[in-house]
Amino acid sequence: xxxxxxxxxxxxxxxxxxxxxxxxxxxxxxxxxxxxxxxxxxxxxxxxxxxxxxxxxxxxxxxxxxxxxxxxxxxxxxxxxxxxxxxxxxxxxxxxxxxxxxxxxxxxxxxxxxxxxxxxxxxxxxxxxxxxxxxxxxxxxxxxxxxxxxxxxxxxxxxxxxxxxxxxxxxxxxxxxxxxxxxxxxxxxxxxxxxxxxxxxxxxxxxxxxxxxxxxxxxxxxxxxxxxxxxxxxxxxxxxxxxxx
Amino acid sequence: xxxxxxxxxxxxxxxxxxxxxxxxxxxxxxxxxxxxxxxxxxxxxxxxxxxxxxxxxxxxxxxxxxxxxxxxxxxxxxxxxxxxxxxxxxxxxxxxxxxxxxxxxxxxxxxxxxxxxxxxxxxxxxxxxxxxxxxxxxxxxxxxxxxxxxxxxxxxxxxxxxxxxxxxxxxxxxxxxxxxxxxxxxxxxxxxxxxxxxxxxxxxxxxxxxxxxxxxxxxxxxxxxxxxxxxxxxxxxxxxxxxxxxxxxxxxxxxxxxxxxxxxxxxxxxxxxxxxxxxxxxxxxxxxxxxxxxxxxxxxxxxxxxxxxxxxxxxxxxxxxxxxxxxxxxxxxxxxxxxxxxxxxxxxxxxxxxxxxxxxxxxxxxxxxxxxxxxxxxxxxxxxxxxxxxxxxxxxxxxxxxxxxxxxxxxxxxxxxxxxxxxxxxxxxxxxxxxxxxxxxxxxxxxxxxxxxxxxxxxxxxxxxxxxxxxxxxxxxxxxxxxxxxxxxxxxxxxxxxxxxxxxxxxxxxxxxxxxxxxxxxxxxxxxxxxxxxxxxxxxx
Numbered sequence: 001x002x003x004x005x006x007x008x009x010x011x012x013x014x015x016x017x018x019x020x021x022x023x024x025x026x027x028x029x030x031x032x033x034x035x036x037x038x039x040x041x042x043x044x045x046x047x048x049x050x051x052x053x054x055x056x057x058x059x060x061x062x063x064x065x066x067x068x069x070x071x072x073x074x075x076x077x078x079x080x081x082x083x084x085x086x087x088x089x090x091x092x093x094x095x096x097x098x099x100x101x102x103x104x105x106x107x108x109x110x111x112x113x114x115x116x117x118x119x120x121x122x123x124x125x126x127x128x129x130x131x132x133x134x135x136x137x138x139x140x141x142x143x144x145x146x147x148x149x150x151x152x153x154x155x156x157x158x159x160x161x162x163x164x165x166x167x168x169x170x171x172x173x174x175x176x177x178x179x180x181x182x183x184x185x186x187x188x189x190x191x192x193x194x195x196x197x198x199x200x201x202x203x204x205x206x207x208x209x210x211x212x213x214x215x216x217x218x219x220x221x222x223x224x225x226x227x228x229x230x231x232x233x234x235x236x237x238x239x240x241x242x243x244x245x
Numbered sequence: 246x247x248x249x250x251x252x253x254x255x256x257x258x259x260x261x262x263x264x265x266x267x268x269x270x271x272x273x274x275x276x277x278x279x280x281x282x283x284x285x286x287x288x289x290x291x292x293x294x295x296x297x298x299x300x301x302x303x304x305x306x307x308x309x310x311x312x313x314x315x316x317x318x319x320x321x322x323x324x325x326x327x328x329x330x331x332x333x334x335x336x337x338x339x340x341x342x343x344x345x346x347x348x349x350x351x352x353x354x355x356x357x358x359x360x361x362x363x364x365x366x367x368x369x370x371x372x373x374x375x376x377x378x379x380x381x382x383x384x385x386x387x388x389x390x391x392x393x394x395x396x397x398x399x400x401x402x403x404x405x406x407x408x409x410x411x412x413x414x415x416x417x418x419x420x421x422x423x424x425x426x427x428x429x430x431x432x433x434x435x436x437x438x439x440x441x442x443x444x445x446x447x448x449x450x451x452x453x454x455x456x457x458x459x460x461x462x463x464x465x466x467x468x469x470x471x472x473x474x475x476x477x478x479x480x481x482x483x484x485x486x487x488x489x490x491x492x493x494x495x496x497x498x499x500x501x502x503x504x505x506x507x508x509x510x511x512x513x514x515x516x517x518x519x520x521x522x523x524x525x526x527x528x529x530x531x532x533x534x535x536x537x538x539x540x541x542x543x544x545x546x547x548x549x550x551x552x553x554x555x556x557x558x559x560x561x562x563x564x565x566x567x568x569x570x571x572x573x574x575x576x577x578x579x580x581x582x583x584x585x586x587x588x589x590x591x592x593x594x595x596x597x598x599x600x601x602x603x604x605x606x607x608x609x610x611x612x613x614x615x616x617x618x619x620x621x622x623x624x625x626x627x628x629x630x631x632x633x634x635x636x637x638x639x640x641x642x643x644x645x646x647x648x649x650x651x652x653x654x655x656x657x658x659x660x661x662x663x664x665x666x667x668x669x670x671x672x673x674x675x676x677x678x679x680x681x682x683x684x685x686x687x688x689x690x691x692x693x694x695x696x697x698x699x700x701x702x703x704x705x706x707x708x709x710x711x712x713x714x715x716x717x718x719x720x721x722x723x724x725x726x727x728x729x730x731x732x733x734x735x736x737x738x739x740x741x742x743x744x745x746x747x748x749x750x751x752x753x754x755x756x757x758x759x760x761x762x763x764x765x766x767x768x769x770x771x772x773x774x775x776x777x778x779x780x781x782x783x784x785x786x
Contacts (some may be wrong), residue, residue, distance in 0.1 A: 007550050011464050014456040018476055021557055025477045028561030028584070029513055032577050036506045042574055044504060054266075061497070065423035067361020073647055077570035081720040085728055092572035095504035100428055103508050103571065107647040108346065110732040115438070132349075137737050139349040141359040146499075155491065162491045162499050 044093040049232040051097050051168055052224075054156040054182040055199050059224025061159075062217050063193030064102070073104030074113040074202040087114040088235035094139065097168045097231075109140060121209050124222045130240065146218040147210060153179040174199050186210070203230070246317050247299055249308050254400045258299045261404065266292025270276060272436070275554040279397040280497040281436065284415050316389045318678040320402035324382025325671060326768070327410060328375050329761045332664075335370025336757055339382035340750045342367055346743045357421040365420045365432045371659060372430065372633040374413040379667045380526040381448070382405060384436060386674055387533045388452060391468060392459030394395055401451045406637060421584070424496045428511050431485050435498040438486040445482070449475045468550045470529035473557050477521040485514035505572055512564040520560035523658060524626075528556075528595055528664050531626075534618045536602055539609055544601035548594050555591025559584050566637035572665045576640065585637030589630060614694040618669035621698060625661025632657065643718070649739070650712025652782035657705045659752055660697070668693065668760060675767055684723045684774040686765035700753030704746055711742035 010129045037043050052060060063069070078089045089115050101103055104111075118125050120129075123134060131138040156178035164170040167190055174181070177195055184192030188206040197204055209222035227234070250258060272285025315449040345351055345360045352358040385402055387394060396402055416433040419425065433441075440698045452475060456464060487501035502510050537541050543549060565573060565581030566674055600623050603610055632654050636645050645651060672690055676683050684690055718735040722728060 004550065012462055014453055014464060014472070015542070017464065017469060018472060021476050024554060024558040025473070025480065025561050027558065028563075032562065032565060032580060033506070033509050033513060035507055036577070039574070042467060046653065064427040065426060066356075067364055067420075067425065067427070069427055070361050070364045075571050077646075077745070079570055079643055079720075081722075081728060083734070085719070087638050090572050092505040095501060095508075098589070099503045099507065100426065100500040100511070101504050101507040102427065103568075105429060105567065105647070106651065107651075108736075111647075128319070134616070135733060137344055137733060141345070141349055141352055141361070142354070143356075144354070145356055147576070155495075159497075159499075162489050165505070166489055166499055166501060168503075179720050191756060219336070 010171045027096070042092060043096050044091055044234075046093045046232045046234045048203075048234065049093055050201050050203070051170060052227070052231070053173075053185055053196065053204060054153070054174075054178040055151075055185040055220050055223045056155070056227045057159060057163075057224075058182060058217075059220035059222070060090060060102075062146070062221050063224060064100075069102045069104045071104075071108035071140070073107050075103035076111055076113050086111045087229065091232075091235060094229070094232060094235075097163075099163060099166055099168070101108070103229065112225070112228055112233075116226045116228040116230040121207060121222050121226065122211065125210055125218060125227055128218065130219065143221075146221055147212070147216055148202070149217040151215045151217050151220050152181070153182040154214070156182055163239060166224060171199070182220075183215055185223065186215055203233075246323075247302050249306055249312060249319060249760055250299075250399050251307050252305075253302075254398070255303050257400055258403070259296065261666060262292050262294075262295035262299055266296060268292070275494040276496075277494065280419060280424045281434075283494040284419065284436070287414060288308065288411065289604050291407075294611065295407075313395060315395070317396045317399060318386070320406050321382045321674070321678055322383045322394075323377050324385065324543050324767075325675065325764075327406075328378035328382060328667070328671075331374035331378060331762060332757055333754075333761055335375055336750070336754045338363055338370060339367040340448075340747065340754055343743070343747045343750050346362070347740065356423070362420050362423060364624070366417050367426060368430060369413070369420070369432065370414050372518070372663075374410075374417065376523065376527075376663055376667070376699075379671070380471075380474065380530070381409060383530050383534075383667075383670050383674065384452070384526070385487070386678065387467050387471065387529060388455050390459060391465035391533065392456060394455060394458040394460055397458060397488045398455035399603075401447055405444055405448045405451060408440070412441045412444060415440070417497070422630075426486075426488065426498065426500060426516070428500065429512075429517050430483065431482070434496045435486070435488050435490045436481070436496070438488070439758060440716040442483060443481070445475065450477065456720055460527065465533070466543065466546075466553065467532040468528040469503055469553050473553070474521050474526035474529065477517065477525070477557070477561075478544065481514045481517050481521070485510055500565055505574075508568055508571070509565060509573060509577065513561065514564070516567060517560055517562040519655075519658070520563075523663050524560075525556065525741060527622075527663050529659040530670045531595075531599055531619060531623065531666050532672045534666075535599055535616070535623070538613070538616045538619065538669070538673050539603055539606040541602050541604075542605050542732050543606070544598050548598045552591040552594035552598065555588070555594065559588040559591060563588060563637065566642065567646075568638050569642040582637050582639055586634050592630035592634075593627060596630065599623035599626075604623060615672040615684075617694055618665050618672065618697075621694075622666035622669060625657060625665065625701075629654065629658040629662055644716035645712060647743070648712035648715040648719075649708045650716065653705050653708025653712055656708065657701070660701045660704065663702075664753075665697065666679070668697070671760075671764065672680055675764060679768055679770075680772040681767055683769055684772055689759050689763040692754045693763070696752050696756030696759065700749045700751070700776040702754060702774055703749030703752060705749075707742045707745035707749060711739050711746075714738055714742070731748075740778055 076086045076090045127134050128143045130142045131140040157175050160170045160178050180192045181196045184190050185196050185206050193206050210218035228242045266289050269285045269288030276282030276285050277316045342363050416439040424434050488498040490498040562584035564583050565577045566585045569578050609616050716737050718730045
């Protein structure tokens with residue numbers, strides 16, 4: 001066959017072989033990935049979608065650091081049992097500011113895409129310090145050191161700047177006040193608390209998440225867990241979002 | 246070993262080692278309290294060791310020119326030994342994480358030993374450190390033998406090998422410290438990613454330069470697969486690792502893509518790390534060592550061509566099957582599913598080609614555990630690719646996704662295919678390059694084989710059961726029309742399977758340790774005079 005004859009010659013030329021490999025291997029990605037950046041319907045437009053506060057972002061980074069995504073997904077599929085167990089299926093828009101996304105691939109523990117507001121702060125703190133104190137048969141690791149480790153906030157402005165460069169709509173005001181806002185969100189009686197609400201919206205939760213006076217990594221992680229699924233209210237508001245085709 | 250380098254090469258090596266030390270020093274200095282500084286000190290230490298190692302023999306006379314008539318096997322030897330060390334380390338960590346799912350408090354209360362940090366140590370350690378070193382080492386062997394040419398130079402193989410292992414060391418030690426991008430199978434941070442690109446380009450250039458020196462007009466099939474492995478992994482890595490560091494003085498970076506696009510890029514990368522790292526490269530291994538060991542030519546040349554281009558083209562389409570029923574647009578999911586099913590054709594063409602090559606050599610499969618390793622590898626390659634296509638079907642995936650079935654599937658590929666073919670290749674190549682009549686103990690090879698097979702079967706059966714049980718429990722409704730099981734019910738049901746997994750993993754690791762001891766005894770044994778094929782031009786018949 002002519003095709004095999006052509007190959008007979010191709011396999012005598014290493015550069016041609018390399019070019020052939022690059023061409024053959026490029027098609028799939030070009031067809032499947034490139035349009036996701038250009039087709040507008042890929043990500044829904046949600047008017048009330050907000051960005052993570054610096055404290056929540058710090059918590060998210062700790063969640064990444066500890067590898068929590070290895071056992072918890074944050075992507076509720078469009079299946080009846082998942083919607084009944086975990087809540088409304090996840091929308092693309094809900095992770096549009098997630099660099100990286102944390103959809104996960106394994107549920108050794110349950111999905112937590114809509115964990116926010118389901119348990120009290122105290123429950124989360126107790127659960128993180130020792131999961132078996134609140135769920136006796138849990139196999140989740142214990143993270144007691146989170147309550148002791150002071151939270152690093154000084155460089156949060158740089159984090160917001162980096163994310164803004166990548167397209168997350170942080171304002172100058174948010175960047176300038178990042179460290180202050182992180183501390184103030186966990187200290188609702190402080191002077192800076194008003195600024196947090198002003199910049200991130202009325203729906204932002206201001207609480208002493210860890211229950212302790214000192215700002216620790218526990219505050220950040222609990223703040224993050226409490227905002228999961230709460231960056232927009234669209235999934236809980238009928239007709240707020242067009243169904244996906 | 247360093248004495249084999251020419252004086253010019255030693256001088257260049259000296260410069261490179263100094264540069265590495267300076268790079269390390271810079272990272273350590275700017276990194277301040279960041280984990281990046283620890284990585285800087287590692288590079289600094291390695292650079293200094295290399296400076297002293299090379300400096301000690303810098304003024305020695307040039308090596309015997311007769312060496313140019315031989316193959317250059319020193320980097321292969323080091324690569325194989327490194328692969329074995331990484332293998333024992335990474336599978337030990339694997340056993341530990343398996344145990345953590347039964348005894349969650351086996352962490353000593355330390356941050357570095359919690360499940361989330363150890364898990365990427367295990368995956369990176371096995372796939373990239375064990376598998377990667379095995380691929381680099383065997384590729385150096387296969388390219389020289391099939392080209393009948395010596396490696397293009399003596400320095401770049403060392404650059405590739407040492408540079409790659411520094412990447413692995415940075416990656417793995419980083420996870421212990423919590424340094425991760427969280428992108429599965431691509432967790433290392435930005436500076437490690439950049440370093441890998443430099444190493445990888447050197448690897449490709451070395452490969453092409455050696456191919457150019459070949460004394461055979463045709464490039465043998467195994468080299469196509471190794472080339473696809475090098476080229477496509479570079480492509481995947483560069484796109485998926487695109488990230489913006491928060492500052493150049495720290496490890497933390499944010500990946501360039503977000504949400505649904507990030508998910509698609511991640512699984513385009515993730516599934517093709519499976520395809521081009523864990524499949525293509527190891528098919529290169531299979532295509533050389535299996536026919537050599539069976540003393541039979543490859544069954545069909547045309548089947549090789551079909552399966553090679555089929556794999557290289559189809560695989561890049563299938564990543565979206567990791568995202569069925571998610572917020573990824575439906576059309577991309579459908580494409581991923583369709584191509585996953587089509588992919589079975591070239592995959593089974595390769596597996597079939599390997600098994601049909603064994604026709605007429607079944608007595609060798611029976612008698613020779615080394616060949617039997619490769620036979621089992623081909624069988625598990627066929628089984629895993631069938632299972633993969635099956636799991637990619639949307640309704641099947643509805644049940645299997647997020648469960649331990651996926652983990653079982655990966656291990657049927659990683660243990661049954663990747664590790665088995667590596668052991669077969671190692672047992673074939675080690676006596677040859679160390680000049681031994683055979684392995685120190687053929688009996689220990691048998692032991693390794695049966696321990697590995699028993700461990701593999703225990704493991705995958707446990708996780709098939711675990712995964713299907715989980716999937717069914719999550720979707721079971723009672724008569725009242727509500728979900729019958731809480732999540733914690735499904736987790737409690739996993740305990741016996743997780744214990745069985747620990748048993749399976751222990752058996753597999755025990756086999757690996759037997760293999761490591763056997764390899765070490767072989768390496769330490771006496772040269773038997775069995776010489777490799779000479780490189781000198783053969784007189785015409």
